[in-house]
Amino acid sequence: MPDGAKSIAELSVKGTIIKKLPRKLEVMEGENAAFCVEVEDDDMEVHWFKDGLKLHETHQTILKSFGKTHILVFVNVAHHNSGVVTFVAGRSKTSARLKVKAIRHCPPICPVGVNMDVDRPNSVLLTWVPAPNSQTSTRSMFVVERQEVGSQEWQKCFTSETATSAEVSGDSIPCEGNYRFRVCCINKYGRSGHVEFPKVVHLGEQADKEGEEARFTIELSTSMVGTWFLNSTQLQHGGRYVIEQSQTKHSLVIRDSHSAEDAAEITFIANGVRDSAVLKVKRSPLPECDTNKKVETGEPIVLYCEVSHSFAQVSWLKDGQELQMTDGLNIQSDGNMRRIVIQSAEASHSGVYTCQTAGDSCPYSASSNSNTEPPVMIVEPKDDMVMEGYISEDVHLQCELSRTNGRVRWFKDGHEVEESGNIQLVSEGPYRRLTILCSTAEDSGEYVCETDGDSVFFQLTVTGRTEGPVVLELNCEISHADAHIRWYKDGLEVEESCNLILEVDGAHRRLVIPKTTVDDAGEYVCDTEDDSVTFLVTVTGKEADMRVVISRPRHIFLRSSSLCRTTSDAYTT
Template sequence: LLQPGEFEISAFTKKPKTQEAEEGSSVVFEAETEKADAKVRWQCNSKDIASGNNYLILAEGNKHSLTIQTVTKEDASVYAVIAGGSKVKFELKVISKPGGGHFDAESALLRSLLFHFHLFVVFTKHKGEQALTGLFTEKPQSGEVTVGENITFVAKVNAESLLKKPTIRWFKGKWMDLATKCGKHLQLKETYDRSSKVYTFEMQISAAKANFAGGYRCEVSSKDKFDSCNFELTVHGESSFRRMFISSVQVHSEPDVDVWSILSKAPPSAFEKIAFQYGITDLRGMLKRLKKMKKDEKKSEAFLKKLDPAYQVSKGQKMKLAVEVADENVEVKWLKNGQEIQKSGRYIFESVGNMRYLTINHCSLSDDAAYTCVVGEEKCTTELFVKEPPVMIVKNLDDQMVMKGERVELECEVSEEGANVKWEKDGVELTRDESFKYRFKKDGCKHVLIINEATKEDCGHYKVKTNGGESVAELLVQEKELEVYQSIADLTVKAKDQAVFKCEVSDENVRGTWYKNGVEVKPDPRINISHIGRIHKLTIDEVKPEDEGDYTFVPDGYAFNLSAKLNFIEVKIDFVPRQDPPKIHLDCVGRTAESTIVVVAGNKLRLDVPITGDPAPTVIWTKREKVNRQCHQPKMQWVRSDQMSLTNGDGRVRVETTTGHCIFTIEGAERQDEGIYSVVVRNPAGEDTADINVKVVDVPDPPQAPKILSVGEDSCVVQWEPPQFDGGQPITGYVVERKKLKSYRWMRLNFEPFPETTYEAKRMIEGVPYEMRVYAVNSIGMSRHSPASQPFVPVAPTSEPIGLCVEDISDSSISLKWRAPERIGAAELQGYGIEYRREGTDEWIPASQGLTERTSATIRDLNTGDKLQFRVRAFNMAGPSAPATLAQPVTIREIMQRPKIWLPRALRQTIIKKVGDVVNIVIPFQVLWTSVLSYLKHNFQFTSKLWMETLVQSNPTHPSPPFSKALLVILVKEWYTVHDHYRRTHCVVSDLIMGNEYIFRVFSTNLVGLSPEPCTTKDSVYIQKTGILYKAPNYKEHDFSEPPKFTHPLVNRSVIAGYSTTLSCAVRGIPKPKVTWYKNKMDISNEAKYRMLSKQGVLTLEIRKPCPFDGGVYTCKAVNDCGEDVVECKLEVRSPEGLLVSCL
């Protein structure tokens, strides 16, 4: 909304102006927009105008024009042009031609020729720039066809600048989606030209019928872009002349689906399904009217043709009811639900000869009624059903990931209020019978599925369905994850001081155990363990040297721990005379070069160093960043000689000196605070120094944006690079999240850190775009998330093509053919790729440029004599499929008729002979010319008569370890055969005895026999005994249901007329009973005089200003599935006058 003082900025830099035009001439309105890619709409009388007939709409960059070619009196109206939120109105005034409006035919013909020549020039000029006006590069045009003939409508879309494949939808009329009507008479096709990146969409109508005529609409969308085009189809009869114009009077056409006939033939069990599919809201009323319809029609003298038993029409369209009467002069009456219809703008009565018409314009739900035509004493009745448009899903469901026990709300938004929707989980419909677990909520156009306490069983895919669409979302339920709000930190204390380890977790009901160096800590008078809410404390009073060590807190039931170290500083006090040189008292660990104090970023760093010296020494703190072990560069210096604190400019660093101590404190340690801190104490007697190495650890930096390596049908493989800085601690793993592209909710895919940098995400929905992001995790915590990956769509490649074979071959070419893959998948098949390689090489060479859409191909310009291997792969959005290859390489040579060898069946298998046997082979053959017969053995040629030796097969050698097939019990020393004639190189041996030890051996065998030596396993195998499984007992669930019972009855009352009164009682029952009030055994639930209240089982009936007529017996009845109960009372209402007389 505009605030006071603001004004709306127009989207137009040049606005069209009101013009005057002479009847029969042409007029052009021009407008210019601020943006070149703005979408502009033209309207006439608040209705959109499309190119065609008398209008021409053009766009060139930011210039837009509307041309009216032949102006008539009807064109005089108010026009408007709309761009974004700006709307400009203008008028066209039409002036009659001089001479009574008559003009000669030659001037009219000349004007028409000039105008059409102008159109030809404009179209020729802007033919290549039409894409700037929308997504269409070629729009479907209106057409005419004769009954029984075919017609094709073509639409083209240029996808060069689109991020997503365009989606097209064809409609007839306003709502009928033609995608569901494909069949014998209607086919929808789609092709893609990879070179020009143009999609071609075709709608083919075969054997057209008369009811195919009407208005059609083509809509195309791609992500956030949308365009539509209207066109018309005219169907002419076979024996009639073609009409030049389409009558604008008869707009209504019979719908393709007759709901009345479907209901009359369907069984009662299918009524609800039909009502949901066709958008019937008042099913009960429609069935009552269907039952009252007369099945037997009697002959009538007044009507020659009666109304049909039922009609149906879509909401917003026009309906015409027609009857034929015997007497053309008779008057008829039209009734709606028994009441006479008065003539108005919506109801039009017509009388043409013997025909009588009732026309209803802009049908609404109130027009859904019974209509009757009355002639004298006779009448005929019909039922009109007004069909609502299909309910579309405006806002889709979002994927959700919740913890166990949390509340889940799956919300969607539909196009109509009060629409019926169906909820499904993994394909199973959720009904009201499961209302104890699922709740369904309606709020206008919003529909919500509520799960109060989610469990692991609630995981799955949830779907909401309407009669116009559906939406799917995935719900993941995970166990509650324990979060650490505050971790324990390292402590450095002196003797007799108090050490407190403190941590805070997210769940106050979680208990834990404290350990010191792996040994559980037990409370005693000096050690106290406390648990208050989410805070766990370990307090050690009067610290001793033996308390030094590593302390760990382990939450019960969770696989992680929190650790910290307690450093003990022993203070040695020596009584020395005055002029004692200063000395720093640190333990030996603190003085070593490798000693390091580790602090988590954001925590407090406190260095408390005991010092001595007389007089009191001056303390100098110096920070040096460690370059190498021999060279240090000083960076900062803090000096304090008195016993007061010194603070730096930003207040984070503070130096304090007390008697016997110097304290260096950093509030909220940061990464740049890491380094070597040196403390120097000086007085006139000397000086002493000590170095303390401080390491600051933090969460790692976020990783780089992940990359999608590959996609599958419901999965993808994502890869990322480790973060540049690991926070000072090694990376323990990564957490991966995904979300739908149009959603705002991210779903975590793994709860335990994943150690690798390549992850396979599963359980996705094919065809839905997704995004991925990654977190890095170390021992300190989790980093910020990485940038989102590029959007991707899970799509599986097709299966390999089927039946690849050689169709024909010559000395320089080969023809291949194959069949389409068995599985195409969600993505369309883009084409086939053909490759070949020469025998002995591994390089595959493309046989043609680009892909082919045919299932056969001829490859030319091949070298004669080459042995080539061919393969064919199918391509879609996900990439190439598995290849289909030939069984063996093909030699490129001309096929000639060659000799035939009739190999006997006995020789088609390997001949096996023992050593020393005679082999005699007889092979018949057939030739058409003199041929040379030769035998080859190992590629060596012999004469035609030859004594040949077959392959000698001797006994096989023993196999190599570690394969085993036979077993031996160690104690028995006896071999048992486990498998005989086993062909694999691995096996599973079952039915072994627990507690025994076995050795296995393997023989290899052929037709000659077993190998002489077996292969034996090196080590024996001991069969472990299994434990005892505990089976939990089953307990019967308690039934809390009980019938209704009134705990407080109604009480008889006597009240005064004119004063509101109440009747109250109390009832209990499980499930909650339904309560009904009666007066003198008559239901009063729907009467406005009475008001029924119910609050926590207390029922109240309020009677507003009763009169003596309201007296009587009032009954309250409670009913549930377990039974019912009734309570009643008597109410007496007295008039005020009677009360006054009795008082006097």
Template structure:
């Protein structure tokens, strides 16, 4: 403010040699002989040398605007100490009184470096330190300091990382023997009950599917293989942490027996013949074989075989005298025999 000797004397205001213009950030006031330049919300950049020029005389003012010290505002909800399990994420955050203020993070007195699962963020006035997956090395005292000057305001957080729980197998897998087509269920008890486990079969990781079910009941882990086939036999393993247990699965072939057996057949030379049997269950392709005189059937275009569920048939087209003999149908568990007799075709006399 300056005061003139005459109320109506004109004045000009200058800052750092340039005439100022009135705005929201700079207000010029006059009350009789008193002239004022007002900075309603002074910022550091508003500082400088101001001149009130009345023509024959001038008044000089040097203005210095200093920033207020950075302060930490109300604490956020992060508890201290912050206790986390191994592998869990950690987020430490605080809010400053000025958005652009620099901060320095330290861990147990050493500057924090970004990388290897640790990130630093600035979100307006908030400063955030993120640990993606906590490990034992991340435990300790974290400090966020406003600037690097000694004695600057700071805020500290204590992070505790729990010791990883030791996974134990309370019981081992038991070997199983099942019949072909039956279900096989393996069980194992683990501790703690929520421990992560992996099932393997013959060294390959098992995933759920139409024939594979995995379940948990408290501390029990259950693997069920539905409708076991001979090819499912092998080693089943449950792996938990650094421990594992294995057991063998044996699959016994179900007996393939003949419910309806071969019957003797008489035919005339040139006729088509069908030999037929019925099995107690549907066998896989090749589960039964046809023989003649105890030997595999010869390669002959007149011979053909077919399967329709439980029914197995042998067709002989246009039988000849050489076809007669004993025919058999065999499985690994049963055999049935029948005699084919062929009569010579009698010539018709005219």
């Protein structure tokens, strides 16, 4: 009316649909979403739509009719199933909004029930129990680390996906000393806290004496046949070699060990399992004072003397200069034994070492042989990594090695990675890098950088994101440039605000939302006195990965900083 008064009437049209769809249905990711309607006649032609697209039956979309009742089921729904579901019977229709809620994923929970059995010769058995409420559907891995008392650095010494125990022997320790241990659990969503085992144990490398038996054992998680090798030569049961298997436990005994077998590699191989150890054979008991010692570069140097009293004080000298405990050099006292341990031999460590008491001394001549290089270790990262990347961006996985000439192999989900048009394997000095160009969601997975003596895991997840906010623009072109129109959202007239702009450009009328959110989804109507056009807007995802679908427009213009693509009659950004 000219004076601004108005009159409103509500019109209800009875249709053929007796039981309508719910206005909104929320289900969790991975569940089934079911819709049910009832019509007044048995033999009616009906159709189901989602976001304006007609649905057809597939293995994940079930369409059933039972007389007057019609059912739609989405099986094992995912995030992309969110949207507007519409049922049409003749000229009648009913709609429901389906919202699929994502399951929240959390990092793993700390293992519990840790126990430490130290009543073993030169070894320790560590056991633990997975957290009772930990997730079983997500692949996780237990990681055991060791730390020498007095050091701040933790070193990884055992990893397993299924085992809940680990036996650590003194032969696997780089130098003799007192050690503590801890365990944690990691999966693709993160790492749990560490649980430290309650005791400290003394471990060190031990050698078998010439002529004695050398015994090797390994226990598997399941019973299977295995093979033993000595320096790549397969061993057979009989003579000096005794090979036995008791269910999951395998053992090898070498009788009458020879000095020629010193530093030989003992390897056990089964289906998917490979483990190695080094056989150490001493020619004879060491004298109280071994005056000439040669070691390879990178190996530990251990010099020791036996004193007559456990409380005797000694001094260690190198080339006449007294030694002090530093990083890489430990001075130890154990009963009547006095030792110095140099963790990694270098040429500069060659010289004459002397263990001196108030009334006696014992000189050593030590030299470092650099003909044999030590195993290549991974300096950085020290721990396994959990990383995130974004679709279409480059992803870089990098390791720093202990030597510039070290060789590595890269694996993804257990398969070796080879260089291709989308994957680059780069070697720069001590750095080894795997670069994924223009990554996709399929590049997610577990990557391993492996050397001959070390390895590190990268858990990579690649997700999508947009570069800026999504701008939603709805456009109508009318026949008279001066005609008046009104915009409605879900039946209510809209008003201009800072995030909703109504534009007039000649015969064009636009509704613009500069920063689209999920609250902007709904049914928009551009209405004149004689005509109207409807836009069905669906908004899914978060701000970092948003998807906007507009169905059944007459004229649509999408303005966004992200990529636009066309699929049938829907425009997607």
